[in-house]
Amino acid sequence: MEYKIKLDEPNLSMNNYHLILEPCVELVCKPFDEYLETHTNCPINLVDFGTCERQTFLPFLELLIGHIRRSSTSQEIVVTFHDQYTNDFNALARNITAFQKAMNDPLLRMYIIPGNVYRQCLPNSSIDLGICSFVIQWLSEPIKLDKHILYVPGETENEAEIKRISAQDWMDFLMKRSMEMKKGSLFLVNIMCGSSEVWTILSNEFYQLYERDIISKEDLRNTTIPVNTFRTEAEFIAPFKDSTQELGLQLLHISRRPTKLYENKDIVSGLKPCVFYSLMSGLSKTRGAQEVQEICDLYFQNLKHRFSSWKCFDVFICDVLFQKL
Numbered sequence: 001m002e003y004k005i006k007l008d009e010p011n012l013s014m015n016n017y018h019l020i021l022e023p024c025v026e027l028v029c030k031p032f033d034e035y036l037e038t039h040t041n042c043p044i045n046l047v048d049f050g051t052c053e054r055q056t057f058l059p060f061l062e063l064l065i066g067h068i069r070r071s072s073t074s075q076e077i078v079v080t081f082h083d084q085y086t087n088d089f090n091a092l093a094r095n096i097t098a099f100q101k102a103m104n105d106p107l108l109r110m111y112i113i114p115g116n117v118y119r120q121c122l123p124n125s126s127i128d129l130g131i132c133s134f135v136i137q138w139l140s141e142p143i144k145l146d147k148h149i150l151y152v153p154g155e156t157e158n159e160a161e162i163k164r165i166s167a168q169d170w171m172d173f174l175m176k177r178s179m180e181m182k183k184g185s186l187f188l189v190n191i192m193c194g195s196s197e198v199w200t201i202l203s204n205e206f207y208q209l210y211e212r213d214i215i216s217k218e219d220l221r222n223t224t225i226p227v228n229t230f231r232t233e234a235e236f237i238a239p240f241k242d243s244t245q246e247l248g249l250q251l252l253h254i255s256r257r258p259t260k261l262y263e264n265k266d267i268v269s270g271l272k273p274c275v276f277y278s279l280m281s282g283l284s285k286t287r288g289a290q291e292v293q294e295i296c297d298l299y300f301q302n303l304k305h306r307f308s309s310w311k312c313f314d315v316f317i318c319d320v321l322f323q324k325l
């Protein structure tokens with residue numbers, strides 16, 4: 001799967017620390033402080049998987065560094081920023097260089113690594129604390145849908161296949177993290193859930209292009225956005241129940257909370273980076289670049305119309321915290 005933020009529109013980048021990570025500060029910092037008490041003589045490795053340009057993670061990182069420095073001023077802190085190879089790593093490098101300068105901590109090291117979150121990305125037993133926010137709704141492989149571009153339960157065909165891929169992805173994600181985590185270390189995953197109305201509108205507007213003869217049936221089949229925001233808590237819990245020993249992970253916390261994304265912002269501009277790349281890659285299988293751009297422009301124009309009276313985008317965030325046994 002290749003998911004890419006549209007690079008020429010930097011105003012679209014996400015900065016959702018207050019919505020995503022700030023509500024988890026106590027949840028993570030309490031067990032992390034306890035972990036630090038018994039890990040005073042080694043470097044502390046922090047990782048953000050699917051960091052994008054880092055915006056959501058850096059305020060949280062600043063706080064974590066504060067926690068580590070409270071107990072030790074002589075420990076190296078190694079921070080790894082991860083995303084898939086299509087990410088804008090230049091923007092990320094600029095951002096983290098500025099952050100490192102501002103922190104002025106001679107024992108703070110920063111690394112960037114490209115990698116697929118469903119594969120092993122870091123050495124065995126290396127992570128002390130990992131974060132992964134708003135990433136695993138992206139599935140590891142394209143889904144085959146004839147009529148829709150996005151999955152909505154009860155409306156979309158191929159539901160069983162989507163559930164199978166989603167379950168396998170979650171299992172793969174946990175197994176790879178388990179290999180990378182140190183004994184006793186912690187990992188927080190924030191997962192975007194729900195929003196069926198929004199995904200239905202995105203699908204319907206694309207189908208309208210077909211009904212108006214702007215795109216063909218083949219374009220419809222070629223174009224899907226491989227996202228599942230409809231996993232249940234039971235689906236997230238299942239691997240911990242069924243395969244705790246095999247996984248070597250213990251579930252410490254799972255909960256769901258409602259959140260409003262893009263409040264008083266342009267919703268279509270917020271959604272565009274998530275949708276654009278999938279549209280481009282689907283449509284460009286049969287069309288030239290200019291035609292693809294024109295169809296995308298029309299699609300987003302139509303979406304602006306559909307969302308013109310919307311004040312926000314309601315989602316749930318599922319927070320999952322687990323620990324390596």
Ligand SMILES: C[S@@+](CC[C@H](N)C(=O)[O-])C[C@H]1O[C@@H](n2cnc3c(N)ncnc32)[C@H](O)[C@@H]1O
Pocket residue numbers: 001003004005014015016020049050051052053055056057082083084087115116117118132133134135138140
């Ligand atoms: C919506 S952004 C979230 C960025 C950031 N974590 C945050 O919370 O603001 C999703 C990120 O996940 C990355 N991503 C999606 N699928 C991935 C995969 N299979 N492996 C690694 N990164 C992936 C994308 O490149 C993108 O940067």
